Amino acid sequence: EVHLLESGGGLVQPGGSQRLSCTASGFSFSTYAMTWVRQAPGKGLEWVSSISASGSTYYADSVKGRFTISRDNSKNTLYLQMNSLRAEDTAVYYCAKDQVEMSTLAGFWDYWGQGTLVTVSS
């Protein structure tokens, strides 16, 4: 059974940094693109960043230059390093698995974690 477990959320001050992790199990992690999607409290879904199976990275304009996505296939873990955090980055961050194996980026996601809440506030 596929399982994605996010961790690393919490309260951080504006301008601060936070690193999120997503530990995967139940599938061949190294052969799937992975993605972070966020949801501000009471709001809709926003794509944040993706990393292909080969390690190519992609970012939404709203986080480009501040966030870094990475993966460690030996640990079946996806990361999101978030720097220069702003109040508008406050959200539940979900990691999600591409629905298509070995694609560059399918762009739609069949398994999602439960999410981790990041609150940016002084």
Next chain:
Amino acid sequence: DIVMTQSPDSLAVSLGERASINCRSSQSVLYSSNNRNYLAWYQQKPGQPPKLLIYWASTRESGVPDRFSGSGSGTDFTLTISSLQAEDVAVYYCQQYFDSPQWTFGQGTKVEIK
């Protein structure tokens, strides 16, 4: 970026009745070379992550009940729940994956029981 607009923002439907949600994209998400519409639908219940229901505009994800169906092409799409069940109360989102990787979601449609 492609803007996705859903209508209505919310709807209340009686149990067993049909529910339809519309999604319009600001530009076509039909890729002419493969004649596929790069459009997905998700269901999100309170306190849960989104769940993939439909992709390629009309392909049901494995395990999704057949009362859920997707239709449409180009810029106009519809998610239909043929016979609403209590467990279908949720917010539904459409998402385009045509403009890779600047993927965008609709604002969501809340479905409730009348």
